[in-house]
Amino acid sequence: MRDPILALLAKEPAHGYELRQRLVQALGPPGRALNPGQVYVTLGRLVKAGLVAVEQVGQSSHPDKKVYELTAAGRDRVAEWLADLSWPKVTPTDFHLKLIAAAVAGLADPVALIDAQRHELLRQLREVQGAILVEPPDSRGGLLLEGAALRLQADIRWLEVCEQRWLDWSIR
């Protein structure tokens, strides 16, 4: 959750509850399952790691007086995360949040991110397909590879849907 939180902070400094709102909204229905304290715990860790700075704002009557802001190291970490294509370490949820954070903060073109990720998945699929083709057709080992190929194929289809949607949104 550290990287998505950092990326969602890239647009502007925010209160913890605002960040949590952004995250819940970006996740859609799965966001409702989010543990409320988790965002604060993560923010605390990010402050400790020097990726986020925290400022107390006194004059507000709101109980949440802390405003969080990315540090220079935090910005570097966000850029690294956006460029990381190592699927499935980068999960679909990560990737989805990456697109939203990148678009909101103007950090990168979502369609370009999708394209780069799609190429990486095609490369992985090519690797799996190449391995399948040198196996005898009915080998048991081939069955494991077949599963990997089908998952990558499904992921690539999802990226194609993402690309279409983000293109539509960018035109509007």
Place this chain on the structure above:
Amino acid sequence: MSAPGGRPVVEATGLTRIYAADGVAVRAVDGVDLAVEAGETVSVMGPSGCGKSSLLHLLGGLDRADAGEIVLDGRRVEGLSETSWAVLRRRTIGFVFQSFNLVDELTAVENVELPALLVGASARRARHRAVELLERLGVADRRDHMPDRLSGGESQRVAVARALINDPLLILADEPTGNLDSRATGEILRLFADLRASGQSLLVVTHDARVASTADRLLTMRDGAVIGHTHLGGVAPVGSVLAGLADFGDAGGAR
């Protein structure tokens, strides 16, 4: 895999096809440049309606372009009469379709030999070659079956045999695995890999990433235009994915 200095088997420049749909001109294919070198496999991907099938139909002469040029085996197609184009096409291009397009009234072997008979091969020679191909593609035992007695995978193998019968320079395949299950898709991919190893040039239009990923090059189309061009490279390297499948997550040692 193309011979150095070898000319492309097919080359298209500025290829354009405009359809009128409800009084609106739709540029189904919009200024596409494309070349397939000898021995090369090129895949074309893109969302449905992006013009990838239309492009294939233009290259194969199933439809005529409104603008642009096609050079097939070093010959400009535009200047040819309908008849000469048909002859050139039958001798140089083999088609594979999503729905197999086998003739229902003919047996498997009769379907395969048909294009050879159409270019004037003797019945004896055509039959000999058709049986040879059915054997090579592993469906020799289905030679006398009617198409409705064949599985999807078998039908597509017969269709590939038919596409190969006139030793085409280029195979054009339109969603060849679109109607196949995972196992039959695997068989067709294996078949295409064998064809490539024998030096066959292929242009494959597909929305199946498994098929596209095995090509030498990948073109991505949107709204009639080619918007991306990727060299997928030679033999796929063994790397992260296979290693990941053997990662048990307890590499830290005995627990």
